[in-house]
Amino acid sequence: MxxxxxxxxxxxxxxxxxxxxxxxxxxxxxxxxxxxxxxxxxxxxxxVVHAGIYYPPGSLKARLCREGVALLKEYCAAHGLAYDEVGKLVVASTRAERAGLAALAERARANGVPGIAELDALGLREIEPHAVGVAAVHSPYTAICDFxxxxxxxxxxxxxxxxxxxxxxxxxxxxxxxxxxxxxxxxxxxxxxxxxxxxxxxxxxxxxxxxxxxxVRIVPFRGEYYSLSGAARDLVRGLIYPVPDPRYPFLGVHLTRRIDGGVLVGPNAVLAMAYEGYRWRNFRNFGQIISWPGTLRMARTHWRTGIKETYGSLVKNSFVKGARRYVPELTAADLERAPGGVRAQAVARDGRLVxxxxxxxxxxxxxxxxxxxxxxxxxxxxxxxxxxxxxxxxx
CATH class of the missing domain: 3.50.50.60 (FAD/NAD(P)-binding domain)
Incomplete structure (x- = not known):
């Protein structure tokens, strides 16, 4: 054998x-x-069980995501595992983001994502009554589960x-x-x-x-979260996401309902100095991470974003501001620190995020x-x- x-x-x-x-x-x-x-x-x-909205048509991500959703849904049903199609709104908060939103809808349809709908300001509030924006793309079959x-x-x-x-x-x-x-x-x-x-x-x-x-080498990025407390959880029905910046594989701060009923706010994306760098003070792999030429080249290209993400890590109000952009009723008192994670992101020698x-x-x-x-x-x-x-x- x-x-x-x-x-x-x-x-x-x-x-x-x-x-x-x-x-x-x-x-x-x-x-x-x-x-x-x-x-x-x-x-x-x-x-989040992603529906395949973001990925370039024809890419391995696009194909395997669409195949994976169907397989995962079937697997969860077969084994009695939680799987809830809560739906996702990708929200344009300004008119300048409309073009990116339209391109996202076109990409989602090219990938075969079912049920994609383009909504105006009134339409998005029918899906998420406490959310605001000038337009949105709705993916009704985007789901959540317990990975x-x-x-x-x-x-x-x-x-x-x-x-x-x-x-x-x-x-x-x-x-x-x-x-x-x-x-x-x-x-x-x-x-x-x-x-x-x-x-x-x-x-x-x-x-x-x-x-x-x-x-390529793995460069770790810590993603930090807050969670909504008390009645603030009722302000979010499903998933509320920003229009992504096509230059980065990170989606920015968003609001995510979880299978246990909680709601996460985040994550950011902060360069970690350890492969398991769940905390700021962990510098265990600093030498290995920095010695890869791609790390410094990436930092030189994206240093402004790096400063912004680090500021968001240190200042709670930055997270609050990001969340209030989509759900204005939220206050700083509604957000509590939650456990984060570390993303294993491959970076090429030339500094390109793979x-x-x-x-x-x-x-x-x-x-x-x-x-x-x-x-x-x-x-x-x-x-x-x-x-x-x-x-x-x-x-």
Whole structure:
């Protein structure tokens, strides 16, 4: 029986493991350094199931997001997992944003996003009575779900298919020899026919072990949130987003209803100095992050945005102002600090923020180099895509 290892027990890694065990009948082992599944990006995101509005038609993101939505909805229904189509409004708050909004609607339709409607100021208030703007695009089937619960269910699937998820097994070394991939994980030495790396924030470290540092590097961005308290939660029915700036893969401060009934405000996007830099004072990986030429080139290009995002991190009123742009009734007292997350964003040597999903093959190792949002939404489709790549590997 073919033996395949998967590094990373986030939602993407677990989906890949399940797919390979299902379609290949492989004996799959998932290696995870933490003591639980979904400990990082999977467990720190907003829970939005993206419909595919933003992504360039024909891109891997656009295709896998649309496929992933359908697969995820079906999976949640089959396993009794929460999935709620609360809908999303992308709001133009000024006339200057109308052109960008119209282009977004056109892109959404090109991607096959169902039910897209362009609304005027009155129409958007019919969807979100407390929101304001000059126009909006409505995506009625954009949903929310519990991604950590999905990850736990995927881990259970892997076990039921004869695989294993080994927690607290950090990968320490990788070597290809005699057609096998040997992996030292924790205190165990394991041998696989294939290895798939879905390492998220730890991608670069594992890639170096595999002898494939690559042409892009992960640069971590901390996303910080506030949550609405008390009656203020009732001011938001679904999801309220700004018109995105096409220069950046980050969407800006928005309001997101969660599957537990809470409402998040955020996130911003602050360059972190550690791959798991959930707090300001963590500089653990400063040298590695800054030494990548793309980091400084990116900073030189986008320093104004960096200052703005850092200011928003330090000054609560910046978040309040961003939220009030769309829901004016909100006050500073309505916002409470909430846990944030760290996004694993690939940056090229020239400083370009890599927007699309990126998957590389190196010998018998498949490396997921870039899988930011909407990776959770797309996870089951990404798994199918990777399962189609694995047979092409050289033995």
């Amino acid at each position: 073919e033996k395949i290892g998967v590094v990373g027990a986030g939602i993407v890694g677990l989906a890949v493991a399940r797919e390979l065990a299902t379609v290949r009948g492989a004996e799959v082992t998932v290696l995870e350094k933490e003591g639980r599944v979904g400990a990082h990006q999977t467990g720190h995101n907003s829970g 950590p619960a999905v990850a736990r269910r995927l881990a259970q699937d892997v076990a039921e298919l004869g695989g294993s998820v080994r927690l607290a097994h950090p990968v320490r070394a990788i070597r290809e020899r005699a057609g096998k991939v040997e992996v030292l994980a924790g205190k165990r030495k394991l041998a696989f026919d294939r290895l798939v790396v879905c390492g998220g924030l730890g991608t670069d470290a594992v890639a170096r072990m595999a002898g494939a540092p690559g042409d 927007d699309d999903f990126v998957v590389d093959i190196h010998g018998n190792v498949v490396l997921v180099r870039n899988a930011p949002s909407p990776a959770a939404t797309s996870s089951l489709a990404i798994a199918r895509h990777i399962a189609g790549i694995v047979p092409a590997l050289v033995r």
